[in-house]
Amino acid sequence: MGDILTKYDILGAFWVTIQLAVLSAIGALVIGTVFGVLRVSPVAAFRAIGTSYVNIFRNTPLTLLMVFSVLGLTYIVGITFSDDISRNNYIWAIIMLSVYHGAFVCEALRSGVNTIPVGQAEASRSIGLTFGQSLREVLLPQAFRGAVAPLGSTLIALIKNTTVAAVILGTRESAGLLAQITENEGASLATFFVFALGFVILTLPLGIYLTRLSQRLAVKR
Numbered sequence: 641m642g643d644i645l646t647k648y649d650i651l652g653a654f655w656v657t658i659q660l661a662v663l664s665a666i667g668a669l670v671i672g673t674v675f676g677v678l679r680v681s682p683v684a685a686f687r688a689i690g691t692s693y694v695n696i697f698r699n700t701p702l703t704l705l706m707v708f709s710v711l712g713l714t715y716i717v718g719i720t721f722s723d724d725i726s727r728n729n730y731i732w733a734i735i736m737l738s739v740y741h742g743a744f745v746c747e748a749l750r751s752g753v754n755t756i757p758v759g760q761a762e763a764s765r766s767i768g769l770t771f772g773q774s775l776r777e778v779l780l781p782q783a784f785r786g787a788v789a790p791l792g793s794t795l796i797a798l799i800k801n802t803t804v805a806a807v808i809l810g811t812r813e814s815a816g817l818l819a820q821i822t823e824n825e826g827a828s829l830a831t832f833f834v835f836a837l838g839f840v841i842l843t844l845p846l847g848i849y850l851t852r853l854s855q856r857l858a859v860k861r
Contacts, residue, residue, distance in 0.1 A: 652816040660802040667738025672745025696741040705736040706807045732806040744794040752787030785857045792850030
């Protein structure tokens, strides 16, 4: 096992995993919030756009999105972000992780909005707030509080789903490096344990923190 640790850049692979998780989480929150607003919009066309986005991306396999980004959008359509293939695939991985998990963030926020008493929205309108102001000042802050638990589950799922990026990133990502080590060195329980431990370290503290945060905010509601 010591030879494997020195021969392969395991820490570097997990650093790529962390980068993918953080950047994709930011992207998913932004995209999910935008489409979450569309989902609760009083305009039917906007609601239809939000619903279509959720239905399409939540029901499309992430692996298919990864492959489509490279084989379809890059090589067929010609959309590239960098002349460096590795860099281009890295950016596509972030985009697809963001778009895919943004659909789950959208639904989490919509469920959070649905927990808010209808009277609060009516009260905000009665004092002259526009729909946008009502969302910004009244609905979204409470929706995020009410959606901490599902948002936490989505974030943890995102961290684990970064392994799918190995389809286009290869050995730069932890799952791809594990596959290479297994192919070159043979299957080893110790190797699997090291990679499994890495993901436990990434997800377990986050899960504990978000669970406590959800409980604390639920008491205040």
